[in-house]
Amino acid sequence: MNAQIIAVGSELLTPDRIDTNSLFLTAALNRLGIEVIRKSVVGDDPTQLRDAFGGALERSDVIVSSGGLGPTEDDLTRETVAELLGRRLIRDEKILEGIRERFRRYKRPMPETNSRQAMVPEGAEILPNARGTAPGLWLEARGRIVILLPGPPGELEPMFEREVSPRLAKRSPGLRLFTRELRIAGLPESDVEERVSGIYRQYPDVRITILAVSTEIQLHPRLWSDHEREANRVLDEMSERFALALGENLFSTRGQTLEEVVAESLQRQTATIAVAESCTGGMLAARLTNVPGSSTYFLGGIVCYSNEMKTSLVDVPQELIEQHGAVSSEVALALAEGVRRRTDATMGVGITGIAGPTGGTAEKPVGLVHVAISDRAGARNKAFQFAGDRQRIRLNATQAALDSVRRYLLFAAHTKE
Amino acid sequence: MNAQIIAVGSELLTPDRIDTNSLFLTAALNRLGIEVIRKSVVGDDPTQLRDAFGGALERSDVIVSSGGLGPTEDDLTRETVAELLGRRLIRDEKILEGIRERFRRYKRPMPETNSRQAMVPEGAEILPNARGTAPGLWLEARGRIVILLPGPPGELEPMFEREVSPRLAKRSPGLRLFTRELRIAGLPESDVEERVSGIYRQYPDVRITILAVSTEIQLHPRLWSDHEREANRVLDEMSERFALALGENLFSTRGQTLEEVVAESLQRQTATIAVAESCTGGMLAARLTNVPGSSTYFLGGIVCYSNEMKTSLVDVPQELIEQHGAVSSEVALALAEGVRRRTDATMGVGITGIAGPTGGTAEKPVGLVHVAISDRAGARNKAFQFAGDRQRIRLNATQAALDSVRRYLLFAAHTKE
Numbered sequence: 001m002n003a004q005i006i007a008v009g010s011e012l013l014t015p016d017r018i019d020t021n022s023l024f025l026t027a028a029l030n031r032l033g034i035e036v037i038r039k040s041v042v043g044d045d046p047t048q049l050r051d052a053f054g055g056a057l058e059r060s061d062v063i064v065s066s067g068g069l070g071p072t073e074d075d076l077t078r079e080t081v082a083e084l085l086g087r088r089l090i091r092d093e094k095i096l097e098g099i100r101e102r103f104r105r106y107k108r109p110m111p112e113t114n115s116r117q118a119m120v121p122e123g124a125e126i127l128p129n130a131r132g133t134a135p136g137l138w139l140e141a142r143g144r145i146v147i148l149l150p151g152p153p154g155e156l157e158p159m160f161e162r163e164v165s166p167r168l169a170k171r172s173p174g175l176r177l178f179t180r181e182l183r184i185a186g187l188p189e190s191d192v193e194e195r196v197s198g199i200y201r202q203y204p205d206v207r208i209t210i211l212a213v214s215t216e217i218q219l220h221p222r223l224w225s226d227h228e229r230e231a232n233r234v235l236d237e238m239s240e241r242f243a244l245a246l247g248e249n250l251f252s253t254r255g256q257t258l259e260e261v262v263a264e265s266l267q268r269q270t271a272t273i274a275v276a277e278s279c280t281g282g283m284l285a286a287r288l289t290n291v292p293g294s295s296t297y298f299l300g301g302i303v304c305y306s307n308e309m310k311t312s313l314v315d316v317p318q319e320l321i322e323q324h325g326a327v328s329s330e331v332a333l334a335l336a337e338g339v340r341r342r343t344d345a346t347m348g349v350g351i352t353g354i355a356g357p358t359g360g361t362a363e364k365p366v367g368l369v370h371v372a373i374s375d376r377a378g379a380r381n382k383a384f385q386f387a388g389d390r391q392r393i394r395l396n397a398t399q400a401a402l403d404s405v406r407r408y409l410l411f412a413a414h415t416k417e
Numbered sequence: 418m419n420a421q422i423i424a425v426g427s428e429l430l431t432p433d434r435i436d437t438n439s440l441f442l443t444a445a446l447n448r449l450g451i452e453v454i455r456k457s458v459v460g461d462d463p464t465q466l467r468d469a470f471g472g473a474l475e476r477s478d479v480i481v482s483s484g485g486l487g488p489t490e491d492d493l494t495r496e497t498v499a500e501l502l503g504r505r506l507i508r509d510e511k512i513l514e515g516i517r518e519r520f521r522r523y524k525r526p527m528p529e530t531n532s533r534q535a536m537v538p539e540g541a542e543i544l545p546n547a548r549g550t551a552p553g554l555w556l557e558a559r560g561r562i563v564i565l566l567p568g569p570p571g572e573l574e575p576m577f578e579r580e581v582s583p584r585l586a587k588r589s590p591g592l593r594l595f596t597r598e599l600r601i602a603g604l605p606e607s608d609v610e611e612r613v614s615g616i617y618r619q620y621p622d623v624r625i626t627i628l629a630v631s632t633e634i635q636l637h638p639r640l641w642s643d644h645e646r647e648a649n650r651v652l653d654e655m656s657e658r659f660a661l662a663l664g665e666n667l668f669s670t671r672g673q674t675l676e677e678v679v680a681e682s683l684q685r686q687t688a689t690i691a692v693a694e695s696c697t698g699g700m701l702a703a704r705l706t707n708v709p710g711s712s713t714y715f716l717g718g719i720v721c722y723s724n725e726m727k728t729s730l731v732d733v734p735q736e737l738i739e740q741h742g743a744v745s746s747e748v749a750l751a752l753a754e755g756v757r758r759r760t761d762a763t764m765g766v767g768i769t770g771i772a773g774p775t776g777g778t779a780e781k782p783v784g785l786v787h788v789a790i791s792d793r794a795g796a797r798n799k800a801f802q803f804a805g806d807r808q809r810i811r812l813n814a815t816q817a818a819l820d821s822v823r824r825y826l827l828f829a830a831h832t833k834e
Contacts, residue, residue: 009626015447026430035430209433281711301719301720
């Protein structure tokens with residue numbers, strides 16, 4: 001079975017926007033044993049829509065589209081596909097009531113235009129939308145399956161998982177794609193490649209991608225197979241050999257984020273954490289608290305940009321700042337220790353650095369970041385030099401801080417035994 | 418004139434890779450007055466390549482492809498396009514000598530397979546590649562222009578600028594694309610549509626896209642014209658009418674983000690700000706400090722998850738929390754006022770809410786967020802009810818808080834006069 005993905009939306013044909021839903025959809029389709037043979041992006045234009053869906057119906061077993069199901073006049077996917085397949089549009093009272101109910105719940109009147117979202121091509125199955133007003137649609141025609149999904153990823157993804165996957169699973173053949181995802185922190189891409197290339201060359205059936213995603217390196221082995229146990233055995237063996245070669249730099253083999261791994265370690269050790277941030281301005285606290293249940297280990301965060309606030313909010317001695325400068329290992333250590341004492345946390349983290357674009361000097365250039373960790377037994381600092389723009393430096397700094405916390409907790413678990 | 422972009426490469430049909438060359442190409446084509454009507458991604462497969470290029474030849478004046486010009490056997494773009502257009506492939510001795518020369522320069526022997534890159538469809542113009550071995554190709558057939566470019570952005574981009582742009586500029590008509598970008602906060606998409614639809618219907622030449630991007634609504638009017646002054650006059654007039662219909666909900670007409678607009682207002686009014694966050698866990702501070710130069714107005718941020726920390730870090734009276742609960746207008750107001758006093762800022766912002774997935778009750782459901790703003794004259798609170806998952810609720814809460822700050826500053830500027 002093969003599929004084509006069509007992303008609908010004129011905004012996706014501008015220089016500013018890219019279709020990323022197709023990445024999620026490709027992964028989900030591959031897991032079901034369905035290969036993607038074409039991806040297209042087409043504007044909200046009836047002629048172009050007809051042409052794109054018409055062509056796809058000729059070449060693919062499954063057509064999945066995203067977008068163009070909104071309530072406004074330029075949302076034309078529903079109408080165009082119905083017309084192309086020769087189906088009438090019928091108003092579905094149950095959908096309409098659901099949309100009305102949704103507006104009532106948020107205490108707002110329903111604009112008349114939203115009633116367009118209740119129009120359904122004859123014979124289509126309705127895919128309920130738990131997160132928005134636009135339902136998805138499942139149509140079968142000319143031996144093809146056509147699946148229309150809403151554009152927002154927050155609506156498309158749960159709809160695919162809940163409604164589309166189970167339906168497609170009943171149809172798809174034996175061959176399936178098996179994958180793993182290994183995540184690495186603290187090693188550059190070329191070092192990862194050097195450590196693992198000798199291993200993956202021994203598995204010619206497994207396709208491997210090495211990715212630099214934001215601030216981490218990922219390894220994605222992929223294996224098509226009709227034999228689940230054998231495929232899993234091969235991938236597990238390969239992953240174990242990768243793990244040996246990568247050591248403690250490998251932090252996740254099941255797709256968890258670095259903050260999720262840190263959260264798990266903190267909870268396992270019943271440790272608590274508090275952070276004092278200068279250049280990252282709250283991003284580290286935001287990442288730590290993005291994990292549900294973070295209130296069990298995250299005690300508090302303080303964002304202190306100015307020298308005065310470093311002193312008044314986190315008790316960094318004024319003389320220390322005068323002597324060493326705000327961006328120094330001494331101040332990072334005092335931030336970590338100060339916030340730990342203020343909150344009585346097991347661990348304190350301090351970050352101070354120069355995110356740019358201005359503020360750098362020859363001695364302390366833009367991108368210099370100090371990360372300190374303190375606990376009752378003492379404190380350690382590490383200096384990093386990051387490249388890139390302000391946002392990239394800040395992101396790298398939070399990644400380095402989270403990775404330092406992770407390594408500290410590995411060490412703490414080790415010394416406890 | 419219109420164009421289709423075809424990205425060639427099986428790796429672009431995996432869940433890990435996305436075609437980003439099309440963003441560069443779209444911007445470059447639009448500048449030349451050429452509209453992109455379709456983007457496709459297709460694997461290195463002769464049938465699929467024939468189908469994609471064949472379809473594009475039917476619908477577009479210009480076809481630009483990237484990738485599939487490499488030296489290996491799965492690079493088939495050259496061969497397939499030549500066959501499709503009925504052209505013979507001829508070996509170009511000058512290209513071959515150039516490739517040999519390149520290998521000599523890097524002191525490496527030329528693999529035999531690289532000689533495939535010297536094969537050129539009859540009648541094609543050669544686009545020299547300053548950065549690699551694969552030359553680009555320019556073909557004209559059936560009244561269409563077909564441009565084959567190499568995949569690596571470092572080779573594609575300079576080749577387009579040096580070789581393709583000047584050639585296309587001679588062909589393309591006077592028409593160019595003129596655009597605006599309006600951003601709106603505090604109104605849902607359907608309300609925006611209702612307010613502006615009566616206006617944009619009066620401008621049939623202007624195409625308009627209404628976008629829900631993350632937590633805001635954007636309006637993108639686009640007008641193709643050969644008369645710069647007239648096009649700008651029309652778009653300015655339209656934008657002004659939009660501005661009147663949208664009132665203070667419109668926060669940006671030049672593509673600035675909400676945090677940039679808030680930063681500008683704070684700086685203009687020489688006001689300073691400090692924030693105390695519970696459920697957003699540092700995200701508001703992170704957004705405020707993502708603007709370069711934020712140290713001039715951002716004094717400090719405190720992330721206080723637990724009740725104890727609300728009391729010890731921001732002086733929220735313990736009785737207040739016991740009486741009204743941590744998620745209440747009273748506590749939001751106390752957070753705003755507490756952090757303002759601690760930092761001596763002009764404005765304090767307090768956020769408390771339930772980001773979920775757990776912790777909601779019938780009375781205080783997941784998604785309930787209080788945002789308070791305080792200054793020397795007093796304090797105001799607003800309650801919001803957001804939908805979606807944890808990340809979405811947190812993002813919406815920071816957007817609501819930033820928008821409240823923006824509206825407060827508008828009012829402050831007004832009352833000052």
